[in-house]
Amino acid sequence: MREIEIFLVAAEELHFSRTAERLGISPARVSQTIKKQERRIGAPLFDRTTRVVRLSPLGEQLYQALKSGHRQIEQGIAAAQAAADGTAGTLTLGTTGPYSLRIKNVLDLFLARHPDARLQHREIQPASPLDLIKSGELDVAYLWLPIREPELTVGPVSHTSEVMLMVSADHPYAGRDSICLEDLGDCVVVEGQSIPLHMEEVFNPRHTPSGRPVRRGPRVTTWQEALSVVSSGQATAGVTAEAVDFYPWPSLAFVPIRDAPRSRWAFVWRTSDETPLVRAFVRAAADALRPVK
Template sequence: MELRDIEIFLALAEELHFGRTAERLCVSPSRITQAIKKQERQIGALLFERTNRAVRLTPIGEQLHRDLSAGYRQIRRGIETAADAARGTSGVLTLGTIGPHSLAISHVLDLFRTRHPSARLQHREIQPPSPLELLRSGDVDVAVLWLPVCESDLTVGPVLHTSQVLLMVADTHPYAERDSICLEDLGDCAVVQGGSIPPYMEETFNPYRTPAGRPIRRGPKVSTWQECLTVVSSGQVVAGVTDETADFYSWPGLAFLPIRDARLCEWALVWRTADETPLIRALANTADAVANTRDAPTYRDF
């Protein structure tokens, strides 16, 4: 039995309808009929019971379906692995993410693993106060970062998801009792300072001026996310964060407030332009495919 005939048999066993099977395989219904009749002659028994109302597997057909399914999947995996190797989409891809954002894009990563079974994803944690550090050092191949990223040597890929911007404060802070704030309220606060973070990226969460032009004071510098949580919970400063932070870092002593007039924060794949590889491009293409699918799930759906 040839591989195409096996594909026809397995597809018909799933669809149990000659017309749908023909559409699925992009062949004519007569081609499906001829292939099944040929298989039945070779085996010497009927594989399907056909009536005007239904198509069903015979007991011998059911046995053949069980035996062929596992072997066919193994053959397909072997072909896909060889194709991945030929395209250069095998090997290790080191992905840098911040906090819970690997969960926020889990649907993209799951599809990437399905499409490229020979590739292996390796994860590194990016510290928000120094978001470009691991990219610059080469410790990650591609990073999930908030926008904008306007570096001449970096490529910004597809947007993966968006987040609401919240204000993280100590539960003793005067704002902690409010339902929400506006950006103008930051003029009465001190905000945390990042380490090696471009000012334009820092503006997304901790602007330098209010909409009315009042300067926003800077507090202590932090170099890790843990330090940020500590200094905010102590009441020294406040910090702009994403809504995922409120879900995953519900520390004692912290409160999270919606910022009514803050723009949504976009997250995208970013990589070193000079070091782009087929594996990085494969991940970007996967993200594009997910972005074009309606109602893509988020980590809150799992």
């Protein structure tokens, strides 16, 4: 296998010193290996002069014959290693709305590192954000904090986002540059389905800073229902700033809440089900989100 690898790299580089550097061996070993192969085959594989190295017709034939087989062998070994260390198989990831696009760099790195792993995507409904991860239907969820369930492990904060109020285009706040949390006392906000209070408070608090109650409107079970309820003017809803770009409906407006804390987002998984595949994903997330120095 090593001799085949030396020949294939030499055929790509057409330069023995670069081949040696790429493989971490000496130029002399490259030259000796090629000569050994030529003696075994009985004809030159390279046309060499003092200035240039080219594949001979026989060398080109051998290169074409070996490269696909070598790739298959490498893939077979990698697949066996992935099966042995538990990083082969399907990882089910849950995200809300457009947030899978927010973490594309994480997904790309995970799949590049673990080609035998497969990602299956499920949509998390903001009205019931923990249902799928707690029921075991997800391996990992990407959610906003805080999450205080003892059976769940929360990774480091990956990013933060501004909180805005989504209103209908004809709502009194639609033309404002911004509002404050106290202004929510004059609003009706959507009612969630099974959302923990500490998570609900991030976007739709129950009371204003002065203690005024924030009225609840129609109960929604899906993000699409929330969009429709707000668009029709029945209620408002706190959202992240990403919604502005992904839902530019003419019937909706987005108003910054200037004194609202930024929402914080992280990966979450069940502590008791931290499989090798989950750990591999979490490592990829940590590396992909690490600031570049």
